[in-house]
Amino acid sequence: MKAKNIIYSSLACLTLAVGTQSCTGDLDQTPHAETTSESVYTSMEGFESVMGKIYNSMVTTGQGKGGEISDLSSISGYDYMRCYFNLQECGTDEVASTWLAGDKTADITYLTWDSNDPWVSDMYYRIFYNISLCNEFLRNCTDDKIAQFGEELLRYRAEARTMRAMFYLHALDLYRNIPFVDETSKVGSFTPPCYTPEQTFAFIEKELIEATPYLYDKANCPYGRMSQGGALTLLAHLYLNSEVWTGVARWNECIEACKLVMAQGYTLESDYQKLFNADNHLRTNEIIFALTVDPEHTVSWGASTYIVCGEVGSTGTSQKVEDYGVTTGWGMFRARGEFSSLFSDDKDQRKLFHDAGQSQYIDNIAAQDQTQGWCVKKWTNLKDDGTQASNTADAGVATDYPLMRLADVYLMYAEATVRSNNTTEWMQAVDYLNALRQRAYGNSDGDIAANSMTLDFIIKERARELYWEGYRRTDLVRFNLFTTSDYIWQWKGGTKNGAAVDKKYNYYPIPATELTANPNLSNPEY
Secondary structure, three states, X not given: OOOOOHHXXXXXXXXXXXXXXXXXXXXXXXXOOOOOHHHHOOOHHHHHHHHHHHHHOOOOOEOOHHHOOEOOOOXXXXXXXXXXXXXXXXXXXXXXXXXXXXXXXXXXXXXXXXXXXXXXXXXXXXXXXXXXXXXXXXHHOOHHXXXXXXXXXXXXXXXXXXXXXXXXXXXXXXXXXXXXXXXXXXXXXXXXXXXXXXXXXXXXHHHHHHHHHHOOOOOOOOOOXXXXXXXXXXXXXXXXXXXXXHOOOOHHHHHHHHHHHHOOOOOOOOOHHHHHOOOHXXXXXOEEEEEOOEOOOEOOOOHHHHHHHHOOOOOOOOOOHHHOOOOOOOOOEEEOHHHHOOOOOOOOOOOOEEOOOOEOOOOOHHHOOOOEOEEEOOOOOEOOOOOEOOOHHHHOOOOOEEEEEHHHHHHHHHHHHHHHOOOOOXXXXXXXXXXXXXXXXXXXXXXXXXXXXXXXXXXXXXXXXXXXXXXXXXXXXXXOOOOOOOOOOOOHHHOOOOOOOOHHHHOOOOOHHHHHHOXXXXXXOO
């Protein structure tokens, strides 16, 4: 059992009078106000409850078990990370989402979505609901309150700012031109201005830089809370994607941010798969920031439950549910052949697929034939001793979602080094890549030479190391491979052999409902 901490302290009845702060009217995107700011922010326990809610809002959909008592009543009801996984993975080469009709993922899978797509809409409102939670917290976390309740509240304020920066980073990545609201914005009937990507980028950068010194460092940060390492990892991601988002490259800044993360003292976990099992809360040597789920305290039907249960076939496959620690399989996800073929070497221990009785490629993605496409075995609900951690049918999985880890920092460092042709950092970057390869191979057989560290190698290595963790769409966009003909996979563009699509699909449109509510917003390419 994971140690009890602030993540589990969110009040079951807490429903704040916050919202997306747009004129949504009868869309009812604003939660019902059952507990007011006047009663919540009168004690340290009240602040802790809201801080817990900010964290929990990424893996649950409401106040009750498994998300009962929904936060938002007019969306499909899925949690933040379920939406995020679909938008980041299901349109890429890594995931074949085969509940096309039942889960309404056809347009995400085929890269044919529009502003009425339910996943595009749900993700948008989840992001801005979470931003509103942070804004409400910060609006009440004044200097006077900090003087009254002590230094820990100062850290909470820094955590709220960092979490909000992460939500804005996701919004920038997914939607580009977005509304902006902060703790100084009016509450209630208020039409937010539209920020350009450059404006949003500058806000995120400023927030992360200013908040980082007030966060716990790695050695002292309680598990599941945002640390200095987490904020710096977000900053590295911001700089890594700066050229895509703003037109200005920031490679050297990315390298420096990665160095600051590594200076916190993180080390690679020796066993790759243990990063994705039910005891992964013990891997704080490598995991920089995790979203915690728990069968007793934080039951989630999205986040890691969605992945673990979704990767296990429900009919037709020879998979055994006990090998994954699940009670039943959902049969939703498999790997597309172009991705699984990146593992050309069986010595690579990250090659975690169930291929017995499975075709590697998917001839009919809409047929719901679960024998098409290899099944992934990376995520499990097994403890270190091999036993099942929870009854997944009743309480979801006990596997936390490692949202940030050192391996990604190594890969960011290497990519920024290659893109900037930084000869000073070159050999160090090669060493970091080889550290990942040595873990994967168990020895130096997979090591690369200095002249093999190319962008083509790095985008493939990011896939081999980070697959099904929520990075792939952003990576493919950054490498100009997501919509173009430079890289084609089956069912890209809705055809079996794949096809290039309009460049507008490099990001998602603002939902049509929000365009109606806020005349400052638009979708010029859609």
